[in-house]
Amino acid sequence: VQLQASGGGLVQAGGSRRLSCVASRLRFSAYRMGWFRQAPGKEREFVATINRAGDSTYYSDSVKGRFTLSRDNDKNTVHLQMTSLKPEDTAVYYCAADPRPAQAMAQLIKSIRYWGQGTLVTVSS
Numbered sequence: 001v002q003l004q005a006s007g008g009g010l011v012q013a014g015g016s017r018r019l020s021c022v023a024s025r026l027r028f029s030a031y032r033m034g035w036f037r038q039a040p041g042k043e044r045e046f047v048a049t050i051n052r053a054g055d056s057t058y059y060s061d062s063v064k065g066r067f068t069l070s071r072d073n074d075k076n077t078v079h080l081q082m083t084s085l086k087p088e089d090t091a092v093y094y095c096a097a098d099p100r101p102a103q104a105m106a107q108l109i110k111s112i113r114y115w116g117q118g119t120l121v122t123v124s125s
Contacts, residue, residue, distance in 0.1 A: 001026045003116030005095045010122045011085055019080040021095030021116055028076040031113070032098055034105050035069065035080050037091035038118075044094065046106040048080060058102040063089075085123045092118040 003026075007019040019035065034049035048059045048069040057069050068081040078095065095116035098105045105112065 001097070001114045003095045003097060003114055005093065005116040005119040007080075008093065008119030008121045010124060013085060013087055013123055013125050015085050015123075016081070016083045017085060017121060019082065019093055019095075019119060019121070021078045021080075023076040023078075023097060026076070026097060026114065028097075029073045030099065032100065032102065032105055033069075033071055033078045034096045034098065034112075035078075036094045036096055036109065036112075037089075037121075038094070039088075039091040042091075044109055046109065047093070049102050049105050050078065051102070056102075058106065060106070082121070085121075087123045087125045090121060090123045092120050094118045 002024045005021045011017050035047040038044040050057045050069045054071040066084045071078040096112045097114040098112050
């Protein structure tokens with residue numbers, strides 16, 4: 001299984017950025033997909049998750065209302081649209097795939113089934 005994340009880079013505070021994650025060798029439509037992030041010196045934290053059908057999303061309080069997660073099951077791809085970015089959003093963002101419900105995926109990070117390689121987002125003030 002491969003989860004290839006892309007879209008990271010440098011963005012000014014208040015700006016937007018879209019991250020993408022393409023899955024290969026994965027029965028994509030059978031997995032809940034999500035994004036996590038890890039800032040320097042901090043533990044990895046949950047950002048957002050989307051169900052298999054793509055019609056239900058769940059966000060952390062820190063990004064709710066600013067980030068939007070979507071998926072395209074025909075293209076084995078998920079997109080994280082990030083708006084109104086803040087310096088505290090600076091982190092390496094990781095794509096993940098997991099078969100469990102949203103709360104489990106969000107809280108039981110260490111047992112996530114598959115991880116992508118991460119893409120760095122830096123928000124300058």
